[in-house]
Amino acid sequence: MNKSGGKIMKAAGKISTLVLVLLFLGATVSAQDRSGGNLAEKQKAPTVLGGTGLFNTFSTRTLCKGEFNFSIFWNNFDRDPGDIDINQVPFNITLGLTNRWEIWVNWVTWQQTTSRNPFLLSGYQYNASRLFGEPFNLLGPAIGGDDQSAAFFPGGGAIFGGILPALGRFGTPIDFPTSVFSPGGPNGRQVRGLGPLIQTDLPSFYNDLPFFGEVDFIGFDAFGNPVFGPRQSSNGTGDIYIGTKVALIDANKSWFSMALGGYLKIPISRDDQARARGRTNGEYEYGPILMFGQESGGKRFRLYENVGYIHTGDIERSSTKILDLRDKLLLNAGVSIAANEHLEFLAEIAHTRFVGGGTPSILRNNPTDLNIGARFFFLNGAVSFGGAYRYMLNNEDDVTLPVFRARTIFVPPFFIINPLFETVNQTFENNDANGFVAYFSIGSRKACPPPPAPTCVLSVSAATVNKGERLTLTNRPTTPGYTDADVTYEYRWEVRDAQGRPVTVSGTGASVEVPTGQLACGNYTVTTTVTASVPAVDCPSECVTTGQTTCTSSFEITEPPCPTVTCDVTATPSSVNVGDRISFRANASGADNPTFTWSTTGGQLSSTTGSEVTLDTTGVSPGSITVTVNVGTSRTRCDQPCPGGSCSTSVTVTALPPPEVVNPLSPCGPIFFPFNSARINNEHKACLDEIALQLQQDPRAQVVIDGHRDSSERVGISLTRANNARDYLTTEKGIDAARITVRNFGDTCPHESGDPNLNRRVEFWILPDRATIQGIDALKKCASGASPQVITTEEPAPSVEPRRRAPRRPARRTRRPGEPIIMMDATGASSTNR
Incomplete structure (x- = not known):
């Protein structure tokens, strides 16, 4: 196994140890029941640098007081120049000091830095000089360096200052055996293996790792010149960061939030060896970061922006500034979308812009990274893990630079060196812009206090009350686990009758009164809903701070007993004749607004109500009649009427002697009409005038008018004749129509003489007081075999009058005895008198 592989194994061992520690802490935390908080509070995950947020973007939220995160990351990203690939394993701890203030410590426990284009970094040239001695002396003497700019080192070839040599300063020209300039200073030996000699007077470096680039000594060539080789990858522990964040505008109380934070970077080492290994730049960094947030959709959609200014210290040696590093402007923005409390998707852009004065670099890059990933949360957010794909949006493309090539003449076995050089372009390929980040975190989350669970006792001032009496309802709640001073109670009273209809109560709070004056009698149920509220904790939010319970009771509404109702009846007189x-007069006591209902065993009462009535004994049988009155009262008891009273009296009715028979009178007539005629002529009027006179003389008398016709006449003409006679009496003589009765016999009662001319007649009957229409029917005479009948189904028929013609004297003949006298008027109409 090579040296680099061994270091990776050692780093992997350290990481395994940290993971085991986190797993142990996670097992401890998982035993705790954590609940409460909104969706965003359950997803407070660490950033790569420490603190809470996305992967590179801080959120405006902080951990609650006492909450913490233990987190480990694997962080891979690319930087230019030099096509640098950096692997980091940060371990950070974030602790909530208050509900609005958190601090964190982050330690890059292992950092591996690799350059895929080492000849684009001046750090390799600088570290080659370190193999010969102290570069501060070898590349010097230093000129300046005690003001704003870095000192100028003549041996480095960077004309604008800084100890880093110009890019490719100690490189070898193409077709040339060794370097032109020696990293050992003016008197040092030329070397090989440090890349091409590039035509530039500027260094090239990555601001965060300016001295990165270890160089290995390989040996000597055939001419005794040292041969070096760049070490592409180095590793070791990295820097330590201490940071803090304070929430200024609470994200739980507004869709817009803001926080202020910052960090201090403490370099893990300040010697050149650590710088050369790419572990650190060896300088302190610090500065503020302003954080903004917008949350919506129930805290499901979250957008955060960061603006920070980080000051980076300059590298000095012996009080001389040897490299002027630029400050950093951090511009980060990220969006987070929570699918649920366990899954969160996020995307962010992290941009670092190197600003302010600094040593110039031929290749400068302000990196912009895009992260797209997801995170998973468990145990109310105490355990989380996730990762993201990272892409450097502005990585350098292939770089083409002019390099020197020697004009050399070869003469075997010797070659002649022409001191003249020419330049050609050489392209340095950039291979990768991809990265990633992954993490695992275990921590603690504060639990909500137990929700209030109130109990209550409902009491009623009286189980049974009369209408109008005072009734008080009182509730006495308690909440176990909380003192009375910590609990606020709200009461909702509900009183309903037996049919479920609501009843209004008077007052609020723990005691109310029921107005009983308008309530119906019956049983009532009382239900009180008590809501207990305790102060809300600041963090976590959305804890349950209210609890409810219900109490029930009942009462009965009734009324005083009904009073007794009595009465007496007086009859005046107490004995009468029939007719x-x-x-009768009734008096009652004990009744409110008494009502009287009368009944009798005989006779006709003038009314069945009222305190006074009259009994008509007409038509009753002689004997005793009992009159009874029932007295009612308007008073009720429980919506039911109170019982009334009853009293009665008896009177004696004696018989009258039989009344004399009163027959109807036939005052005049009958009057006769021509065929199909119904016109009233003067002779008719004389008879009618006589009838009117009798009616006026006897106001109690009535008249009955019977209309007749011959069977040969039109139907209804008899009714027309009777109606015309009636109309003459009412219109011309002012007789009340109510005293006139018209009957239509049609052809059912022919004249008793059998003469058809006498069938066309109207008969009149006067009914004196006490005379009946049945008396008329007894006196009425018709032809033998006739069946007189009052016809009610016919309609009046129009009258047809005969044409007028010259009068002609009729032949005289002897009138037979009993024959009616027929008289003619001026119009030729005839009338008959007996």
Whole structure:
């Protein structure tokens, strides 16, 4: 196994030891139950440098007080010039001092630096000089170096200062046996193996590892000149970083957050050997970093930006500045997307710009890295691991530089050297820009305090109360594990009746009152929901600070008993004849807004309600009649009416002597009409006027008008005749229509004489007081075999009047006894009188 391989094995052993330590710590942490915090708080992972954030970008969050991360990384990245590949194994510890302040220590436990283009780094030229002695003396004497710029060393060929030789200063021209300049100084021997002699007066170096490039002595050539070879890869422990971060705007309280931090780098060594191995630049670095954050989507989407200025110390020797290193401006930005609490995807760009005054370099590069990866979290974020692919976005392309070539004439067995040189272009290939980062971290996360679990006791001032009485409900909660001073209680009262309808309560807090005045009687249930709140802890956030419980009880609403209702009834008079009226009056006591309902065993009451009624005994059988009154009250008890009272009295009804029979009168008529005619003529009017006079003289009398027709006449003409007679009485004589009854017999009652002309008639009947229409039917006469019938299905028919013609004297003949007298009016209409 070669020397380099042995060193890698030693580094691997150190890494294995650290992993075992972390696994042991992880086993300890995993035994703890950790919960609480939002999604971002559960994904506070370490950066490569220490502190919390992405891989190279700090977040604005910090560990909570007492939380910590133990982390180990494998960090690989590329840098130019020199096509440098760097492997680091940092181990860092981050500790939360408060909920807004964390500190960290990071130690690069192993660092391997490899150059795939060593001849593009002046460090190899410088370290070749170290094989001859002290470069400070060999390349000197130093000129200047006590002000802002580095000293000028003539032997290095870098005209703008700095002890690093110009790129390829000790290289060998093409077709030339040895170097032109010796790394051993003006009197030193020329050498071979340090690459081509490049036409430049500037050094080339990577600002963070300016002296990197070990050189191995291989031996002497045939002419006794030393032969060297560049050692492409070196390793060893790296620098130590101490950093801190303070949250200025809390990410849990705003979508925008901000933090301020910084770090101090302590070099692991300041000697040239450590610098040559690529372990360090040997100088202190420090500076502030301002961090910004934006979080959204329930802290699932997170964007962070860093702006930092890091001052790098200059390399000095014997109080002389031998190399002026530039400061660094850090510009990093990254985005993190949490798929869930266990998986996070992230991408970031990390840019370092070397700023300020410094020793010039022929090849300068401000590296910009792209990281794309993922991280996994377990045990509430206490254990995490992940990695990312890294790509250097601005790595140098192939570099072409002018190199010297000697104009040499060969004359065997000797050659003649022409001191003149020419330049040709030589291309140095750049092979790789890929890198990666991987890590494993174990730590601790603070747990939320136990959530409050309140209990309560609900008491009622009285189990049964009357409407309107005071009822108080009181709740007495307790929360085990918390003092009363640490707990705030909120109460939600709910009172419902037996049907589940809500009832309003008066007041808030632990004690309320129920207004019982408007409540219905019945059973009521009381439910109190008590919410206990304890102060929220600052970290972790989103801890459960409230707890609820419910208490139940019941009460009954009732009312005082109903009062007794009594009554008495007075009858005036207490004994009457049939047909007389009796007044009754009721008096009640013990009833609110009393109501009276009357009933009787005989007779007709004027009303069934009210405190006074009248009984009409018309048509009752002689004897005793009992009148009863039920008294109701408006008072209720529990929405049910209170019972009322009842009382009654009896009266005596005696019989009257039989009343005299009153028959209807036929005042005049009947009046007769021509065929199909219904017009009222003057003769008719005379009869009607007589009837009107009798009705006016006897206001209690009524008139019945019966219309008749012959079967040969049109249907309905009899009704028209009766209606016309009625209309004359009401319109012309002002008789109330309610006193007139019209009946239509049609052709069902022909005249008793059998003469068809006498069938066309209207008959009138006066009904005095107490006379009935049945008396008319008893007196009414029709032709033999007729069946008189009141017709109600016919409609009035229009009257048809005969044409007027010259009067003609009829032949005279002797009137037979009993024959009606037919009289003609001026129009030719006839009327008949008996």
